[in-house]
Structure formats: C-alpha cells, structure tokens
Amino acid sequence: MEAIKRLASQNAVVIFSLSSCCMCHTIKRLFYELGVNPAVYELDEESKGKEMEKALVNLLGRRPAVPTVFIGGRLVGSTDEVMSLHLSGSLVPLLKREGGLWL
Numbered sequence: 575m576e577a578i579k580r581l582a583s584q585n586a587v588v589i590f591s592l593s594s595c596c597m598c599h600t601i602k603r604l605f606y607e608l609g610v611n612p613a614v615y616e617l618d619e620e621s622k623g624k625e626m627e628k629a630l631v632n633l634l635g636r637r638p639a640v641p642t643v644f645i646g647g648r649l650v651g652s653t654d655e656v657m658s659l660h661l662s663g664s665l666v667p668l669l670k671r672e673g674g675l676w677l
Contacts, residue, residue, distance in 0.1 A: 578629050583644075586673040587611075587612035587613065587643070588614075588615070589601060589613070589615070589644075590630055590640055590643075593616045593618055597641060597652075598641040600653070604657075604660065610674050612643075627639050634651070638652075641653060645672050646671075646672030646673070646674070
C-alpha cells in the first residue's frame with residue numbers, strides 16, 4: 575500500500591493499468607485527448623505488479639482493481655468515477671486545480 579501512495583503522490587495524474595485492459599486503454603486515451611500526460615504504471619509490466627494490484631483491490635474494496643486513477647495524490651477511482659467527473663464537467667477543473675492540465 576505504501577508503494578501505491580508514494581507513486582500516486584509523485585505526479586499530478588497517476589493511472590494504474592494493465593496493458594491488455596480495454597477500460598484502461600479508454601481511460602488513458604481520455605486523459606491523453608484532454609492534453610494530460612499521466613504517469614502510467616502497467617501492473618503486468620511492473621516487477622511488483624501483483625502486490626500492487628492486491629493493494630489496489632484493498633483500497634477500492636472491489637475487483638477489478640484497474641484502471642485506478644489518482645489526481646493530486648488523491649484517489650479518484652476507476653472508470654465509473656472518472657467518466658462521471660468528465661460527463662459532469664468536473665474533471666477538467668479538477669485537473670487544472672491539481673496541476674495535471676495547463677489550459
């Protein structure tokens with residue numbers, strides 16, 4: 575869990591992902607199209623990826639654990655939470671406020 579918190583606090587936007595996950599791809603694409611350059615950790619390519627995935631399951635309280643997004647070091651959530659913020663018009667202001675987007 576400490577590794578997750580440390581990584582999540584090192585960049586304005588952090589995405590924990592799996593390289594083969596279609597929802598992970600969708601969330602990464604959304605951020606890229608908004609002009610955000612997130613730090614992306616592909617858990618299937620990380621040496622401690624399985625441990626990190628277990629920590630994310632514990633943090634979220636559900637499976638699947640990816641994609642998991644942190645903005646400004648705080649847990650935003652998974653696909654549903656990110657898309658809800660985006661559709662409500664709250665995602666871009668949050669990204670600007672936390673230094674993840676400069677427009």
